[in-house]
Amino acid sequence: MKDTPLDLSHLAAVDGEYAARLLRRIREASLAGDRPPVAPRPVIEASWQRMRRLGVSPDGRTGPLVMTPEELEHRRRTSALGEVIRGVSDGLTGLVDPSLQILVVSDEQGRILWRQGSAKVMRRADGIRLEEGAAWSEQATGTNAIGTALAARVPVRVHSAEHFVHTLTRWTCAAAPVHDPRDGRLLGVVDVSGPATGFHPTTLALVTAVARLAEGELRERHLRAVERLRSVAAPILNRVGGRSVAVDTHGWTVAVTGMAPVDRLPLPKSVRPGRLWLPSLGMCAVEPLPGGWLLTVREEPPPDAESKVVLDLSRPRRWSVTVSGAAGSWARELTPRHAELLYVLAEHREGRSAAELAADVFGDRTRTVTVRAEMSRVRRHLAGVLAHRPYRFREEVEVAVVRPAHPADLLPHSTAPAVADGRLRG
Numbered sequence: 001m002k003d004t005p006l007d008l009s010h011l012a013a014v015d016g017e018y019a020a021r022l023l024r025r026i027r028e029a030s031l032a033g034d035r036p037p038v039a040p041r042p043v044i045e046a047s048w049q050r051m052r053r054l055g056v057s058p059d060g061r062t063g064p065l066v067m068t069p070e071e072l073e074h075r076r077r078t079s080a081l082g083e084v085i086r087g088v089s090d091g092l093t094g095l096v097d098p099s100l101q102i103l104v105v106s107d108e109q110g111r112i113l114w115r116q117g118s119a120k121v122m123r124r125a126d127g128i129r130l131e132e133g134a135a136w137s138e139q140a141t142g143t144n145a146i147g148t149a150l151a152a153r154v155p156v157r158v159h160s161a162e163h164f165v166h167t168l169t170r171w172t173c174a175a176a177p178v179h180d181p182r183d184g185r186l187l188g189v190v191d192v193s194g195p196a197t198g199f200h201p202t203t204l205a206l207v208t209a210v211a212r213l214a215e216g217e218l219r220e221r222h223l224r225a226v227e228r229l230r231s232v233a234a235p236i237l238n239r240v241g242g243r244s245v246a247v248d249t250h251g252w253t254v255a256v257t258g259m260a261p262v263d264r265l266p267l268p269k270s271v272r273p274g275r276l277w278l279p280s281l282g283m284c285a286v287e288p289l290p291g292g293w294l295l296t297v298r299e300e301p302p303p304d305a306e307s308k309v310v311l312d313l314s315r316p317r318r319w320s321v322t323v324s325g326a327a328g329s330w331a332r333e334l335t336p337r338h339a340e341l342l343y344v345l346a347e348h349r350e351g352r353s354a355a356e357l358a359a360d361v362f363g364d365r366t367r368t369v370t371v372r373a374e375m376s377r378v379r380r381h382l383a384g385v386l387a388h389r390p391y392r393f394r395e396e397v398e399v400a401v402v403r404p405a406h407p408a409d410l411l412p413h414s415t416a417p418a419v420a421d422g423r424l425r426g
Contacts, residue, residue, distance in 0.1 A: 020196065023161035024169070031058055043152055044162045046412065047143040050151065051164045053406050056142045059166055066140075067111060067133040076113050080180055080187050081105060084217045088190055088210055089116050100198030104130065104191040108317070110137030110147050113188070121194060128167055130193060144168060145175035149189045151316050153177055153336060153413045155211070157204040160196040172196045174204040176211035181219040182250040184335050186317055190214065222252075229291045230254040236294060243297040245281075246289060254292065265295075266381040268330040279323065279330070279384040309385050309393065311342050312402045313411060323385055336413050337361075338378050341371075343411065344418045346401050351392030360418035 022038065029036035030048060040048065051058075067075070076082055089103055102117025102125055112134050115122065125131060138147035142164035149156040155176035161169045175191035190211045192203050226248060233246035233255045243258035251267040265280060271293060276286045278295075287294040307325040319339040322331040334342065344352060344360045352360065354368040354375075361371070379386050385397045393399050404410055407423045414420075 020160050023159065027161040027169070040162070043148065043154070043156055044143065044158070046408075047138060047148045047151065048164055049408060050138060050412075051142050053408075054139055056139070056164060058142070058164055060142075066135045069133075072113065072133045075107055075111065079107055079113060080218060081107070081113070081178060081214070083221060084214045085114055087217050088214050089114075101192050101194035101203070102130075104146065104193055105188060106136060106146050106150075106191065107188040108150065108186045109135075110140065110150055110189075111135055112146075124195065125193065128171065130171075141165065142168070145173035145193070146189050146191050149175040149177050149191075150186070151412060153186065153317060155204055155208045159199055170196050172199045172203075174207045176204075176208040178211045178214050181215055182222050182252065183333065185333060225291060226252060226254050229289060233289055233292070233294065236289075240294075240296060243281075245295050246292060247295065248292040259297070262380060264380075266330065266332050267293075280381070307396075308398045308400070310400045310402060311339075311346055313339060313343065314402045314404050316404070316409060316412065319411070321382070323382070332381055336411070337374055339411055340414055340416045340419060341374060341378060343401065343422070344416075345386075345391060345393055346399050347418070347422065349393060349399070351387075351390030353390045357391060361416045363417045 026036040026038055026040055030040060030045075039045070081088075085105060088105060100121065102115060102121050104112055105114040106112050112130070112132050115125070115130075115132050117125075122131075130136070135141065136144060136146040138144070138151050141147055143158060144163055144165075145156050145158045148158060155174070157172070157174040159172040163169050163171065171193060172195070173191055173193035175189045177189050178187045179185065180187050190207055192207050229246065229248055237244055237246060237255050237257045240257060244256070245253055245259065245261075245265070246255040247253055247265055247267070249267075249271075251265045253261055253263060253265065262280070265278060267278075268276075271286060273286050273288055275298075276284050276295070278284060281295065281297050283298045284295040285298055287296070308323070310322040310324075312320045312322065319334045319336075320331050321334060321342060322329060340361050341357065344357060348356075354371045355365040357371045357375070358367040359365045375388070375391055379388070385394055386392070387394050407425070410423050411419050
């Protein structure tokens, strides 16, 4: 027997029937708790384990409708993906066979917002509830490309019997997550699905490329918005004395005077005109600009230092850090890499050198340049609570880590040795 996971992409393209039979045997043995003839791919095995813990039935129905037409329309209007959906669909139209596959776009919760393709395939998709308004997170539909790409935060292909729920095993799908380049937030996924008989090994690469094109379009739109705001803010800052900075609503700097420029300032979720304390600037006067804010630093004694940091790793796809103290509190979502680094520092309050962090995160003590660059980015937003030489949380700061309910769900995307050790220790 083979224990090494086998990627059946090329085999499915050459001998689809044999690959489908082998996948069925792998699925049946794994669900029965027996040793499969070939180990499932790691991303699939990890997803199946999550399904067992969530209590998803392999014989259940899929994709229950959870949105009214009004809610669906609201989500479409408020989704940043709505700005680029035409480019996404145009990017895939000439690359996939519309007679065999359909294009699906979901939001960050796995709810399908748009669907496009031939009427014939969409009728078949209706049979598995792959339709607009349906929930396709792993919790709702089991292992599938949309939900698993959201859970793992990486492009995923799920072919035939790799699906956890039996009613999906005649389908194949490939999905890639789309992130907002302004703040790294997960926006949703682009997916191509169709009957398993129409499987093609290049579909995942195509979907991934189109997701990157969507992110590129969002980035270009953001840069144009920044330039428009800069044209308004620059003359104002020329008349303002002292230390001032103009930022867009996401905290990206567009103009600055009297201080060293930074790429981005962490802002609380709710900003209003008036007074605002920021860890990196101190007390600021806040005035509205069209599409952003003017922050003028007030030379006042700083409030008491932050007293508590909460690192929230409990959610499967969105990790955050919250800092609270006498000046109030503010929160920031974390990239996967920054979540790993802060988790390691929370576990090692005595601190870690760059080489130790490199071993913790990459399994390679020589990757200190990468670690220093990432820690520099982290400290731009957490300078008040992080120290260096060695990297650590400051001694006076209370640090709490909110972990997922099951140890195996700790940063499920991560291959960092320190995170893998944390999963084992629970």
